[in-house]
Amino acid sequence: MHEAKAGETRSETRAPESGAELGEFADQEFVPIQLTVNGRRVRQLVEARLLLSDFLRGTLGLTGTHVGCEHGVCGACTVMVDGVSARSCLMLAAQTDGCTVQTVEGLGSMQAMSPLQQAFQQCHGLQCGFCTPGMLITATDMLANDHPADEAAVREGLSGNLCRCTGYQHIVQAVMQVAMQGDAVASKGAVNAAVNEVQS
Numbered sequence: 001m002h003e004a005k006a007g008e009t010r011s012e013t014r015a016p017e018s019g020a021e022l023g024e025f026a027d028q029e030f031v032p033i034q035l036t037v038n039g040r041r042v043r044q045l046v047e048a049r050l051l052l053s054d055f056l057r058g059t060l061g062l063t064g065t066h067v068g069c070e071h072g073v074c075g076a077c078t079v080m081v082d083g084v085s086a087r088s089c090l091m092l093a094a095q096t097d098g099c100t101v102q103t104v105e106g107l108g109s110m111q112a113m114s115p116l117q118q119a120f121q122q123c124h125g126l127q128c129g130f131c132t133p134g135m136l137i138t139a140t141d142m143l144a145n146d147h148p149a150d151e152a153a154v155r156e157g158l159s160g161n162l163c164r165c166t167g168y169q170h171i172v173q174a175v176m177q178v179a180m181q182g183d184a185v186a187s188k189g190a191v192n193a194a195v196n197e198v199q200s
């Protein structure tokens, strides 16, 4: 798995102290990259110093990824890089060479929303919507990888994403709704497996 350093949001690097650094790309003006974005293969020559957030929004037109603070604090720019949520304002596009990136546009569509997007709609988990893409990506990562057991775990998981409309209560409710559905699906699967074992 790709080990995202700058920009990674989960546990150990949730609040990075520094932004994207040119590092290995310092002596290059342009860098060729190939990656998969929302299931689509992308090949592009990018400026070595181009941020992932600017690449997604400006080059690929994926403006669902929002940019707020631009220094890793607000979480609005959160995307998934190789299955792990990351601050796209703290990563260089060049760092995603060979990676799989998922933005909010890749979670679902108006016609086929993901269970989490449906829960946000049902629970009124947004007001102005500026923080919503980052919240959805962070919560998708949390539900898939951390399996939050209770409301406190959900709140902890979302603590790196700021909502200026103070809509946290409904956002947490939406995530809890999907977390509980996941538990129900998992328990149903376990019961079915046990029944099949008894019958065989």
Ligand code: FES
Pocket (backbone or CB within 6 Å): 066, 067, 068, 069, 070, 071, 072, 073, 074, 075, 076, 077, 078, 087, 088, 089, 090
């Ligand atoms: S814009 Fe990236 S964390 Fe705020």
Ligand code: FES
Pocket (backbone or CB within 6 Å): 125, 126, 127, 128, 129, 130, 131, 132, 162, 163, 164, 165, 166, 167
């Ligand atoms: S809904 Fe407005 S910033 Fe969160």
